Amino acid sequence: MLSESLMKNLNVRGLCDDSRRVKAGDLFFSLPTDGYEVYARNAIAAGAVAVVGENVAPEGLTSKWIQVSDVKGARLEAARIFYKDPFAKLTCHAVTGTNGKTTSAFLMDAMLTAAGHKVALLGTIKNKVGDVSVPANLTTPGQLDLFAFAAKAVDVGCTDLVMETSSHALHQGRVAGVRYRSGLFSNLTQDHLDYHKTMDAYFDAKKLLFTKYLADDGVAVINVDDAHGEKLYSELKAMGKKSVGVSRLGSADADVKPAGTVENTEDGLKFDLAGFAGNTHFETALCGDFNVDNVMLVLSWANAVGISKDAMDKALAEVRVPGRFEKVWNKNGVHVIVDYAHTPDALERILMTARSLCRGKLSCVFGCGGDRDKTKRPIMGEIAERLSDKAWLTSDNPRTENPADIINDVRAGMKTEKFEVVELRDEAIRRACAELKDGDWLVVAGKGHEDYQIIGKTKHHFDDHEEVVKAMENV
Numbered sequence: 001m002l003s004e005s006l007m008k009n010l011n012v013r014g015l016c017d018d019s020r021r022v023k024a025g026d027l028f029f030s031l032p033t034d035g036y037e038v039y040a041r042n043a044i045a046a047g048a049v050a051v052v053g054e055n056v057a058p059e060g061l062t063s064k065w066i067q068v069s070d071v072k073g074a075r076l077e078a079a080r081i082f083y084k085d086p087f088a089k090l091t092c093h094a095v096t097g098t099n100g101k102t103t104s105a106f107l108m109d110a111m112l113t114a115a116g117h118k119v120a121l122l123g124t125i126k127n128k129v130g131d132v133s134v135p136a137n138l139t140t141p142g143q144l145d146l147f148a149f150a151a152k153a154v155d156v157g158c159t160d161l162v163m164e165t166s167s168h169a170l171h172q173g174r175v176a177g178v179r180y181r182s183g184l185f186s187n188l189t190q191d192h193l194d195y196h197k198t199m200d201a202y203f204d205a206k207k208l209l210f211t212k213y214l215a216d217d218g219v220a221v222i223n224v225d226d227a228h229g230e231k232l233y234s235e236l237k238a239m240g241k242k243s244v245g246v247s248r249l250g251s252a253d254a255d256v257k258p259a260g261t262v263e264n265t266e267d268g269l270k271f272d273l274a275g276f277a278g279n280t281h282f283e284t285a286l287c288g289d290f291n292v293d294n295v296m297l298v299l300s301w302a303n304a305v306g307i308s309k310d311a312m313d314k315a316l317a318e319v320r321v322p323g324r325f326e327k328v329w330n331k332n333g334v335h336v337i338v339d340y341a342h343t344p345d346a347l348e349r350i351l352m353t354a355r356s357l358c359r360g361k362l363s364c365v366f367g368c369g370g371d372r373d374k375t376k377r378p379i380m381g382e383i384a385e386r387l388s389d390k391a392w393l394t395s396d397n398p399r400t401e402n403p404a405d406i407i408n409d410v411r412a413g414m415k416t417e418k419f420e421v422v423e424l425r426d427e428a429i430r431r432a433c434a435e436l437k438d439g440d441w442l443v444v445a446g447k448g449h450e451d452y453q454i455i456g457k458t459k460h461h462f463d464d465h466e467e468v469v470k471a472m473e474n475v
Contacts, residue, residue: 004081010049014082019042026047030051044061086154094178096164097188104186107295114318122136122146125449129153171205179215180209181218203231221304246296248296256273259271290350324448336443338465347364363389365392399456429464447464
Protein backbone atom coordinates (compact mmCIF):
# COMPACT_ATOMS: atom_id res chain seq x y z
CA MET A 1 0.00 0.00 0.00
CA LEU A 2 2.29 2.76 1.27
CA SER A 3 6.05 2.65 1.56
CA GLU A 4 8.74 4.69 3.24
CA SER A 5 10.15 5.71 -0.15
CA LEU A 6 6.75 6.91 -1.40
CA MET A 7 6.21 9.00 1.72
CA LYS A 8 9.73 10.40 1.37
CA ASN A 9 9.12 11.32 -2.27
CA LEU A 10 5.89 13.09 -1.28
CA ASN A 11 7.81 14.99 1.42
CA VAL A 12 5.21 14.01 4.03
CA ARG A 13 5.51 16.17 7.14
CA GLY A 14 2.48 14.91 9.01
CA LEU A 15 -0.47 12.50 8.94
CA CYS A 16 -4.12 13.49 9.30
CA ASP A 17 -7.58 11.93 8.94
CA ASP A 18 -9.66 14.99 9.90
CA SER A 19 -9.94 17.59 7.14
CA ARG A 20 -10.51 20.33 9.74
CA ARG A 21 -7.04 19.73 11.19
CA VAL A 22 -4.96 19.40 8.01
CA LYS A 23 -1.68 21.33 7.89
CA ALA A 24 0.63 21.99 4.97
CA GLY A 25 2.65 18.86 4.19
CA ASP A 26 0.15 16.38 5.66
CA LEU A 27 -0.80 13.11 4.04
CA PHE A 28 -4.60 12.94 4.36
CA PHE A 29 -6.53 9.71 4.85
CA SER A 30 -10.03 9.82 3.38
CA LEU A 31 -12.21 7.37 5.26
CA PRO A 32 -15.14 6.03 3.22
CA THR A 33 -18.08 8.20 4.21
CA ASP A 34 -20.72 10.44 2.71
CA GLY A 35 -19.15 13.69 1.63
CA TYR A 36 -15.65 12.24 1.23
CA GLU A 37 -15.11 14.35 -1.90
CA VAL A 38 -15.71 17.57 0.03
CA TYR A 39 -13.36 16.49 2.82
CA ALA A 40 -10.68 15.52 0.30
CA ARG A 41 -10.90 18.84 -1.52
CA ASN A 42 -10.76 20.73 1.76
CA ALA A 43 -7.67 18.76 2.74
CA ILE A 44 -5.88 19.58 -0.50
CA ALA A 45 -6.88 23.23 -0.18
CA ALA A 46 -5.37 23.25 3.32
CA GLY A 47 -2.03 22.01 1.99
CA ALA A 48 -2.20 18.20 2.07
CA VAL A 49 0.43 16.68 -0.24
CA ALA A 50 -1.89 13.82 -1.23
CA VAL A 51 -5.07 11.96 -0.26
CA VAL A 52 -5.22 8.24 0.47
CA GLY A 53 -8.65 6.70 -0.09
CA GLU A 54 -10.57 3.62 -1.17
CA ASN A 55 -12.81 5.49 -3.59
CA VAL A 56 -11.96 6.53 -7.12
CA ALA A 57 -10.30 9.93 -7.25
CA PRO A 58 -12.77 12.82 -7.50
CA GLU A 59 -12.55 14.91 -10.65
CA GLY A 60 -9.50 17.13 -10.64
CA LEU A 61 -7.71 15.27 -7.83
CA THR A 62 -6.23 12.36 -9.78
CA SER A 63 -2.66 13.60 -9.45
CA LYS A 64 -3.07 13.98 -5.70
CA TRP A 65 -4.91 10.69 -5.08
CA ILE A 66 -3.52 7.36 -3.84
CA GLN A 67 -6.18 4.67 -4.16
CA VAL A 68 -5.92 1.69 -1.78
CA SER A 69 -8.14 -1.27 -0.97
CA ASP A 70 -8.06 -0.64 2.80
CA VAL A 71 -7.58 2.95 3.93
CA LYS A 72 -7.44 2.04 7.65
CA GLY A 73 -4.72 -0.50 6.93
CA ALA A 74 -2.85 2.10 4.91
CA ARG A 75 -3.20 4.62 7.73
CA LEU A 76 -1.74 2.13 10.22
CA GLU A 77 1.16 1.32 7.90
CA ALA A 78 1.88 5.01 7.36
CA ALA A 79 1.75 5.69 11.10
CA ARG A 80 4.27 2.94 11.79
CA ILE A 81 6.61 4.34 9.14
CA PHE A 82 6.22 8.03 9.95
CA TYR A 83 6.42 7.66 13.73
CA LYS A 84 9.11 4.93 13.61
CA ASP A 85 6.96 2.21 15.20
CA PRO A 86 6.93 3.66 18.73
CA PHE A 87 4.83 0.86 20.20
CA ALA A 88 7.67 -1.58 19.53
CA LYS A 89 9.77 0.51 21.93
CA LEU A 90 7.24 0.90 24.75
CA THR A 91 5.86 -1.60 27.24
CA CYS A 92 2.13 -0.91 27.02
CA HIS A 93 -0.44 -1.57 29.75
CA ALA A 94 -4.20 -1.03 29.44
CA VAL A 95 -7.16 -0.91 31.79
CA THR A 96 -10.72 -1.18 30.57
CA GLY A 97 -14.13 -1.40 32.21
CA THR A 98 -17.07 0.88 32.96
CA ASN A 99 -15.90 2.23 36.32
CA GLY A 100 -12.53 2.41 38.02
CA LYS A 101 -10.36 2.96 34.95
CA THR A 102 -8.99 6.34 36.01
CA THR A 103 -8.11 5.37 39.58
CA SER A 104 -6.53 2.15 38.32
CA ALA A 105 -4.49 3.98 35.68
CA PHE A 106 -3.25 6.53 38.23
CA LEU A 107 -2.21 3.69 40.53
CA MET A 108 -0.45 1.82 37.71
CA ASP A 109 1.44 4.96 36.72
CA ALA A 110 2.44 5.60 40.36
CA MET A 111 3.65 2.03 40.89
CA LEU A 112 5.71 1.93 37.70
CA THR A 113 7.21 5.33 38.54
CA ALA A 114 8.03 4.20 42.08
CA ALA A 115 9.73 1.17 40.54
CA GLY A 116 12.04 3.43 38.50
CA HIS A 117 10.24 3.42 35.15
CA LYS A 118 9.60 6.57 33.11
CA VAL A 119 5.89 6.46 32.32
CA ALA A 120 3.52 8.02 29.81
CA LEU A 121 -0.16 8.09 30.79
CA LEU A 122 -3.28 8.40 28.62
CA GLY A 123 -6.57 8.80 30.41
CA THR A 124 -9.80 10.61 31.15
CA ILE A 125 -8.39 13.25 33.49
CA LYS A 126 -5.04 13.96 31.88
CA ASN A 127 -2.36 12.76 29.52
CA LYS A 128 1.20 12.74 30.82
CA VAL A 129 4.60 12.18 29.27
CA GLY A 130 7.10 11.61 32.04
CA ASP A 131 6.62 14.58 34.37
CA VAL A 132 4.81 16.79 31.85
CA SER A 133 1.00 16.77 31.90
CA VAL A 134 -1.26 17.78 29.02
CA PRO A 135 -5.09 18.01 28.91
CA ALA A 136 -7.09 14.94 27.84
CA ASN A 137 -9.91 15.25 25.30
CA LEU A 138 -10.88 11.60 24.79
CA THR A 139 -10.28 8.67 27.12
CA THR A 140 -8.48 6.99 24.22
CA PRO A 141 -7.42 9.29 21.33
CA GLY A 142 -7.69 8.54 17.62
CA GLN A 143 -5.12 6.27 16.02
CA LEU A 144 -2.89 8.97 14.54
CA ASP A 145 -2.96 11.03 17.74
CA LEU A 146 -2.15 7.86 19.67
CA PHE A 147 0.91 7.16 17.49
CA ALA A 148 2.06 10.78 17.78
CA PHE A 149 1.72 10.61 21.57
CA ALA A 150 3.65 7.33 21.73
CA ALA A 151 6.42 8.75 19.53
CA LYS A 152 6.75 11.76 21.85
CA ALA A 153 6.91 9.40 24.83
CA VAL A 154 9.75 7.45 23.19
CA ASP A 155 11.59 10.65 22.30
CA VAL A 156 11.74 11.77 25.94
CA GLY A 157 12.84 8.36 27.17
CA CYS A 158 9.63 6.78 28.45
CA THR A 159 9.78 3.02 28.91
CA ASP A 160 6.11 2.33 29.68
CA LEU A 161 2.70 3.56 28.52
CA VAL A 162 -0.39 3.19 30.71
CA MET A 163 -3.71 3.68 28.93
CA GLU A 164 -7.33 3.87 29.87
CA THR A 165 -8.82 2.03 26.92
CA SER A 166 -12.45 2.78 26.09
CA SER A 167 -14.98 0.47 24.46
CA HIS A 168 -15.40 3.00 21.64
CA ALA A 169 -11.66 2.94 20.90
CA LEU A 170 -11.57 -0.87 20.92
CA HIS A 171 -14.66 -1.19 18.72
CA GLN A 172 -13.43 1.43 16.26
CA GLY A 173 -9.93 -0.05 16.06
CA ARG A 174 -8.22 3.11 17.33
CA VAL A 175 -5.66 0.98 19.20
CA ALA A 176 -4.69 -1.08 16.15
CA GLY A 177 -0.91 -1.30 16.10
CA VAL A 178 -0.62 -1.60 19.89
CA ARG A 179 0.34 -4.90 21.53
CA TYR A 180 -0.36 -4.68 25.25
CA ARG A 181 1.89 -6.51 27.68
CA SER A 182 -0.89 -6.42 30.25
CA GLY A 183 -4.60 -5.69 30.36
CA LEU A 184 -6.89 -5.06 33.34
CA PHE A 185 -10.67 -5.49 33.44
CA SER A 186 -12.45 -3.64 36.26
CA ASN A 187 -16.17 -4.26 35.70
CA LEU A 188 -19.00 -3.84 33.20
CA THR A 189 -22.17 -1.97 34.14
CA GLN A 190 -24.71 0.01 32.16
CA ASP A 191 -23.24 2.85 30.14
CA HIS A 192 -22.79 3.88 26.50
CA LEU A 193 -25.86 1.94 25.32
CA ASP A 194 -26.63 4.89 23.04
CA TYR A 195 -23.58 3.63 21.09
CA HIS A 196 -23.38 -0.13 21.74
CA LYS A 197 -27.19 -0.71 21.99
CA THR A 198 -26.89 -3.88 24.10
CA MET A 199 -24.80 -5.00 27.09
CA ASP A 200 -23.60 -8.01 25.05
CA ALA A 201 -22.24 -5.71 22.34
CA TYR A 202 -20.67 -3.49 25.00
CA PHE A 203 -18.95 -6.52 26.55
CA ASP A 204 -17.77 -7.79 23.15
CA ALA A 205 -16.08 -4.42 22.55
CA LYS A 206 -14.30 -4.52 25.91
CA LYS A 207 -13.25 -8.12 25.34
CA LEU A 208 -11.28 -7.12 22.23
CA LEU A 209 -8.54 -5.76 24.48
CA PHE A 210 -7.80 -9.32 25.61
CA THR A 211 -8.64 -11.35 22.51
CA LYS A 212 -7.24 -9.06 19.80
CA TYR A 213 -4.77 -6.58 21.26
CA LEU A 214 -3.12 -8.37 24.20
CA ALA A 215 0.28 -9.85 23.29
CA ASP A 216 0.47 -13.65 23.19
CA ASP A 217 2.66 -13.63 26.28
CA GLY A 218 0.77 -10.78 27.95
CA VAL A 219 -1.13 -11.07 31.21
CA ALA A 220 -4.82 -10.36 31.86
CA VAL A 221 -5.86 -9.24 35.36
CA ILE A 222 -9.60 -9.47 35.90
CA ASN A 223 -12.14 -8.62 38.59
CA VAL A 224 -14.06 -11.89 38.81
CA ASP A 225 -16.64 -10.49 41.27
CA ASP A 226 -18.16 -8.87 38.18
CA ALA A 227 -20.30 -11.34 36.18
CA HIS A 228 -18.78 -10.25 32.88
CA GLY A 229 -15.31 -10.40 34.42
CA GLU A 230 -15.94 -13.94 35.62
CA LYS A 231 -17.03 -14.91 32.10
CA LEU A 232 -14.01 -13.23 30.54
CA TYR A 233 -11.64 -14.91 33.00
CA SER A 234 -13.05 -18.35 32.15
CA GLU A 235 -12.85 -17.71 28.41
CA LEU A 236 -9.26 -16.47 28.56
CA LYS A 237 -8.15 -19.39 30.73
CA ALA A 238 -9.73 -21.77 28.20
CA MET A 239 -7.77 -20.00 25.44
CA GLY A 240 -4.53 -20.53 27.35
CA LYS A 241 -4.03 -16.81 28.11
CA LYS A 242 -2.10 -15.98 31.26
CA SER A 243 -4.84 -14.64 33.54
CA VAL A 244 -5.12 -13.51 37.15
CA GLY A 245 -8.55 -13.52 38.79
CA VAL A 246 -9.11 -10.99 41.59
CA SER A 247 -11.96 -11.07 44.11
CA ARG A 248 -12.76 -8.71 46.97
CA LEU A 249 -15.63 -11.04 47.89
CA GLY A 250 -13.32 -14.04 48.25
CA SER A 251 -14.44 -16.11 45.23
CA ALA A 252 -13.06 -19.64 45.41
CA ASP A 253 -11.89 -19.40 41.78
CA ALA A 254 -9.88 -16.19 42.32
CA ASP A 255 -6.10 -16.14 42.44
CA VAL A 256 -6.00 -13.06 44.70
CA LYS A 257 -8.44 -12.25 47.52
CA PRO A 258 -8.41 -10.56 50.95
CA ALA A 259 -6.80 -12.48 53.80
CA GLY A 260 -9.10 -11.49 56.64
CA THR A 261 -11.22 -8.37 57.09
CA VAL A 262 -10.73 -5.17 55.10
CA GLU A 263 -10.63 -2.13 57.39
CA ASN A 264 -12.55 0.60 55.57
CA THR A 265 -12.80 4.05 57.20
CA GLU A 266 -12.97 7.65 56.05
CA ASP A 267 -9.19 7.77 56.55
CA GLY A 268 -8.58 4.95 54.07
CA LEU A 269 -8.13 1.20 53.70
CA LYS A 270 -6.05 -1.41 55.50
CA PHE A 271 -5.99 -5.05 54.38
CA ASP A 272 -3.91 -8.15 53.67
CA LEU A 273 -4.02 -10.19 50.47
CA ALA A 274 -3.92 -13.92 49.89
CA GLY A 275 -2.22 -14.99 46.68
CA PHE A 276 0.96 -12.95 47.14
CA ALA A 277 4.30 -14.14 48.47
CA GLY A 278 5.89 -12.43 51.48
CA ASN A 279 4.48 -9.35 53.25
CA THR A 280 0.93 -8.81 52.00
CA HIS A 281 -0.26 -5.95 54.23
CA PHE A 282 -1.33 -2.81 52.38
CA GLU A 283 -2.63 0.63 53.40
CA THR A 284 -3.92 3.58 51.37
CA ALA A 285 -5.82 6.84 51.90
CA LEU A 286 -8.29 5.75 49.19
CA CYS A 287 -11.51 4.48 50.76
CA GLY A 288 -14.69 2.61 49.83
CA ASP A 289 -15.45 -0.89 48.60
CA PHE A 290 -15.08 0.27 45.00
CA ASN A 291 -11.53 1.36 45.81
CA VAL A 292 -10.82 -2.00 47.42
CA ASP A 293 -11.68 -3.40 43.98
CA ASN A 294 -9.45 -0.88 42.20
CA VAL A 295 -6.50 -1.27 44.57
CA MET A 296 -6.68 -5.07 44.63
CA LEU A 297 -6.84 -5.17 40.84
CA VAL A 298 -3.75 -2.98 40.44
CA LEU A 299 -1.79 -4.69 43.20
CA SER A 300 -2.48 -8.03 41.49
CA TRP A 301 -1.27 -6.54 38.21
CA ALA A 302 1.85 -5.11 39.88
CA ASN A 303 2.62 -8.48 41.39
CA ALA A 304 2.14 -10.19 38.01
CA VAL A 305 4.51 -7.82 36.17
CA GLY A 306 7.20 -7.92 38.85
CA ILE A 307 6.87 -4.59 40.65
CA SER A 308 8.36 -4.66 44.15
CA LYS A 309 6.39 -4.43 47.39
CA ASP A 310 8.26 -1.22 48.29
CA ALA A 311 7.13 0.42 45.03
CA MET A 312 3.55 -0.71 45.62
CA ASP A 313 3.55 0.77 49.13
CA LYS A 314 5.10 4.05 47.98
CA ALA A 315 2.47 4.47 45.26
CA LEU A 316 -0.41 3.68 47.61
CA ALA A 317 0.86 6.26 50.09
CA GLU A 318 1.24 9.04 47.53
CA VAL A 319 -1.43 8.62 44.85
CA ARG A 320 -4.28 11.13 44.65
CA VAL A 321 -7.00 10.98 41.99
CA PRO A 322 -8.86 14.26 41.25
CA GLY A 323 -12.64 13.95 41.21
CA ARG A 324 -12.71 10.35 42.42
CA PHE A 325 -14.26 10.25 45.91
CA GLU A 326 -12.41 13.51 46.44
CA LYS A 327 -12.83 14.95 49.94
CA VAL A 328 -13.32 18.61 49.16
CA TRP A 329 -14.58 19.56 52.61
CA ASN A 330 -14.33 17.73 55.92
CA LYS A 331 -14.36 20.56 58.44
CA ASN A 332 -16.97 21.66 60.99
CA GLY A 333 -18.16 18.06 61.28
CA VAL A 334 -19.47 17.80 57.73
CA HIS A 335 -18.07 16.04 54.68
CA VAL A 336 -18.52 16.95 51.01
CA ILE A 337 -17.36 14.48 48.37
CA VAL A 338 -16.94 15.29 44.67
CA ASP A 339 -17.00 12.28 42.37
CA TYR A 340 -17.25 11.52 38.66
CA ALA A 341 -19.97 8.87 39.22
CA HIS A 342 -22.22 9.17 36.16
CA THR A 343 -23.47 5.61 35.75
CA PRO A 344 -25.97 3.70 37.90
CA ASP A 345 -23.33 1.35 39.30
CA ALA A 346 -20.89 4.15 40.09
CA LEU A 347 -23.54 6.27 41.80
CA GLU A 348 -24.70 3.30 43.86
CA ARG A 349 -21.15 2.46 44.96
CA ILE A 350 -20.35 6.06 45.92
CA LEU A 351 -23.55 6.50 47.92
CA MET A 352 -23.19 3.12 49.64
CA THR A 353 -19.65 4.05 50.72
CA ALA A 354 -20.73 7.48 51.94
CA ARG A 355 -23.69 5.91 53.77
CA SER A 356 -21.42 3.45 55.57
CA LEU A 357 -19.24 6.31 56.84
CA CYS A 358 -21.92 8.93 57.52
CA ARG A 359 -23.02 9.59 61.15
CA GLY A 360 -25.74 12.04 60.17
CA LYS A 361 -27.83 12.57 57.05
CA LEU A 362 -26.61 11.81 53.53
CA SER A 363 -27.61 14.00 50.60
CA CYS A 364 -26.69 13.91 46.93
CA VAL A 365 -26.48 16.46 44.12
CA PHE A 366 -26.52 14.91 40.65
CA GLY A 367 -27.87 15.07 37.13
CA CYS A 368 -27.48 13.10 33.90
CA GLY A 369 -25.73 14.09 30.69
CA GLY A 370 -27.73 15.16 27.67
CA ASP A 371 -27.51 13.41 24.29
CA ARG A 372 -26.39 10.22 26.01
CA ASP A 373 -27.94 6.94 27.19
CA LYS A 374 -31.42 7.91 28.44
CA THR A 375 -32.28 4.49 29.88
CA LYS A 376 -29.97 4.95 32.86
CA ARG A 377 -31.67 8.15 34.07
CA PRO A 378 -34.62 6.65 36.00
CA ILE A 379 -32.32 3.94 37.35
CA MET A 380 -30.05 6.61 38.83
CA GLY A 381 -33.08 8.39 40.24
CA GLU A 382 -34.13 5.21 42.06
CA ILE A 383 -30.61 4.72 43.44
CA ALA A 384 -30.34 8.29 44.72
CA GLU A 385 -33.77 8.04 46.37
CA ARG A 386 -32.99 4.70 48.00
CA LEU A 387 -29.53 5.51 49.33
CA SER A 388 -29.69 9.18 50.26
CA ASP A 389 -31.88 11.09 52.69
CA LYS A 390 -32.34 13.80 50.12
CA ALA A 391 -31.45 14.18 46.43
CA TRP A 392 -30.94 17.46 44.63
CA LEU A 393 -31.76 16.95 40.94
CA THR A 394 -29.88 19.34 38.71
CA SER A 395 -28.06 19.74 35.39
CA ASP A 396 -24.92 17.84 34.46
CA ASN A 397 -23.84 18.50 30.87
CA PRO A 398 -27.26 18.99 29.22
CA ARG A 399 -25.73 19.54 25.79
CA THR A 400 -28.56 20.03 23.26
CA GLU A 401 -31.31 18.58 25.46
CA ASN A 402 -33.65 20.61 27.64
CA PRO A 403 -32.36 20.20 31.23
CA ALA A 404 -35.93 19.96 32.53
CA ASP A 405 -36.59 16.96 30.25
CA ILE A 406 -33.50 15.19 31.57
CA ILE A 407 -34.54 15.84 35.16
CA ASN A 408 -38.04 14.51 34.42
CA ASP A 409 -36.46 11.30 33.07
CA VAL A 410 -34.57 10.94 36.37
CA ARG A 411 -37.73 11.63 38.40
CA ALA A 412 -39.52 8.81 36.58
CA GLY A 413 -37.52 6.34 38.68
CA MET A 414 -38.43 7.98 42.00
CA LYS A 415 -41.52 7.13 44.06
CA THR A 416 -41.25 9.57 46.97
CA GLU A 417 -40.71 13.29 47.38
CA LYS A 418 -37.20 12.95 48.90
CA PHE A 419 -35.79 15.34 46.33
CA GLU A 420 -35.69 18.94 45.21
CA VAL A 421 -35.30 20.10 41.64
CA VAL A 422 -32.80 22.94 41.20
CA GLU A 423 -31.89 23.17 37.54
CA LEU A 424 -28.86 25.45 37.96
CA ARG A 425 -26.01 23.28 39.23
CA ASP A 426 -24.21 26.00 41.21
CA GLU A 427 -27.45 26.87 43.01
CA ALA A 428 -28.14 23.20 43.76
CA ILE A 429 -24.67 22.81 45.31
CA ARG A 430 -25.07 26.02 47.30
CA ARG A 431 -28.47 25.04 48.69
CA ALA A 432 -27.39 21.48 49.48
CA CYS A 433 -24.32 22.74 51.37
CA ALA A 434 -26.42 25.25 53.31
CA GLU A 435 -28.52 22.43 54.79
CA LEU A 436 -25.57 20.41 56.11
CA LYS A 437 -25.30 19.86 59.85
CA ASP A 438 -22.75 18.19 62.11
CA GLY A 439 -22.10 14.61 60.98
CA ASP A 440 -23.82 15.04 57.59
CA TRP A 441 -22.31 14.00 54.27
CA LEU A 442 -22.99 15.41 50.79
CA VAL A 443 -22.00 13.68 47.55
CA VAL A 444 -21.77 15.90 44.45
CA ALA A 445 -21.76 13.37 41.63
CA GLY A 446 -21.41 13.26 37.87
CA LYS A 447 -18.65 15.66 36.85
CA GLY A 448 -15.73 14.97 39.17
CA HIS A 449 -12.55 16.36 37.66
CA GLU A 450 -14.33 18.25 34.86
CA ASP A 451 -13.87 22.02 34.88
CA TYR A 452 -16.61 22.76 32.37
CA GLN A 453 -20.32 22.38 31.70
CA ILE A 454 -21.62 21.82 28.18
CA ILE A 455 -24.82 23.75 27.51
CA GLY A 456 -26.00 23.52 23.93
CA LYS A 457 -22.77 23.06 22.02
CA THR A 458 -20.76 25.49 24.15
CA LYS A 459 -18.38 24.69 27.01
CA HIS A 460 -18.65 27.00 30.00
CA HIS A 461 -16.23 27.01 32.93
CA PHE A 462 -17.72 25.08 35.83
CA ASP A 463 -15.90 23.16 38.54
CA ASP A 464 -17.78 21.24 41.25
CA HIS A 465 -14.74 21.50 43.54
CA GLU A 466 -14.68 25.30 43.23
CA GLU A 467 -18.44 25.55 43.74
CA VAL A 468 -18.30 23.46 46.92
CA VAL A 469 -15.50 25.60 48.38
CA LYS A 470 -17.49 28.77 47.66
CA ALA A 471 -20.69 27.31 49.05
CA MET A 472 -19.03 26.13 52.27
CA GLU A 473 -17.38 29.47 53.09
CA ASN A 474 -20.43 30.64 55.01
CA VAL A 475 -21.67 27.30 56.35
